[in-house]
Amino acid sequence: MKTYLIYILFAGLLTNNTKGYDIDKIKLEGGEKMKILVAFYSRTGTTKKVAETMSGILKCDMEEIVDMKSRKGLWGWIMSGKDATQNNLTTIKEITKAPDSYDLIIIGTPIWASKMTPAVRTYLSQNKEKIKNIAFFCTMGGSNAGNAFKEMESFVGKEPFQTLEIPAKEVAQGTYVQKVKDFTVEILKK
Numbered sequence: 001m002k003t004y005l006i007y008i009l010f011a012g013l014l015t016n017n018t019k020g021y022d023i024d025k026i027k028l029e030g031g032e033k034m035k036i037l038v039a040f041y042s043r044t045g046t047t048k049k050v051a052e053t054m055s056g057i058l059k060c061d062m063e064e065i066v067d068m069k070s071r072k073g074l075w076g077w078i079m080s081g082k083d084a085t086q087n088n089l090t091t092i093k094e095i096t097k098a099p100d101s102y103d104l105i106i107i108g109t110p111i112w113a114s115k116m117t118p119a120v121r122t123y124l125s126q127n128k129e130k131i132k133n134i135a136f137f138c139t140m141g142g143s144n145a146g147n148a149f150k151e152m153e154s155f156v157g158k159e160p161f162q163t164l165e166i167p168a169k170e171v172a173q174g175t176y177v178q179k180v181k182d183f184t185v186e187i188l189k190k
């Protein structure tokens with residue numbers, strides 16, 4: 001019986017690893033639950049997968065930023081690189097979530113030519129005054145998003161609560177989830 005109880009306790013400690021991220025218990029200073037939006041653009045689904053995982057953990061709203069310009073095929077890829085390099089804006093579909101009704105907006109973008117995507121640049125340019133607090137995440141083929149985050153920070157004029165970069169390879173392999181959990185915990189400590 002004693003061994004059984006010890007086993008249950010030990011198993012509880014182990015499984016508590018996920019419950020340890022008790023998002024509902026992490027509150028804003030005033031005791032209110034922080035209202036969070038994950039707003040992201042994704043061309044081929046990698047950033048979307050991370051956004052879905054993140055909003056699932058945080059149990060928060062999600063807004064997919066939709067680029068009305070076709071980014072398909074080789075030509076789409078070439079123009080995407082060109083638009084990103086030249087800091088071009090694009091046309092995005094009308095958003096459905098009012099940014100000023102959130103305490104924190106987590107922006108997700110793929111890295112294009114070491115920069116944020118035109119769709120995210122457009123979202124930020126249209127809404128930056130309405131954003132109270134911000135955090136960034138990105139996915140990328142390589143392994144360094146430093147410049148993109150610095151530029152995003154100066155573009156919005158707000159220091160991000162936290163940043164997270166995930167190589168596309170880790171998303172494909174499914175090994176990215178712990179990084180997302182750690183990111184959400186760090187954010188909610190702020």
Ligand SMILES: Cc1cc2nc3c(=O)[nH]c(=O)nc-3n(C[C@H](O)[C@H](O)[C@H](O)COP(=O)(O)O)c2cc1C
Pocket residue numbers: 041042043044045046047048077078080081110111112113114115139140141142143144167168
């Ligand atoms: C036009 C274009 C430019 C890219 N430039 C970079 C880059 O500079 N650095 C990098 O690490 N990955 C780069 N990538 C790879 C994407 O960032 C990566 O595949 C990302 O995970 C795709 O996200 P998505 O599936 O959400 O669209 C580029 C991809 C495209 C389409």
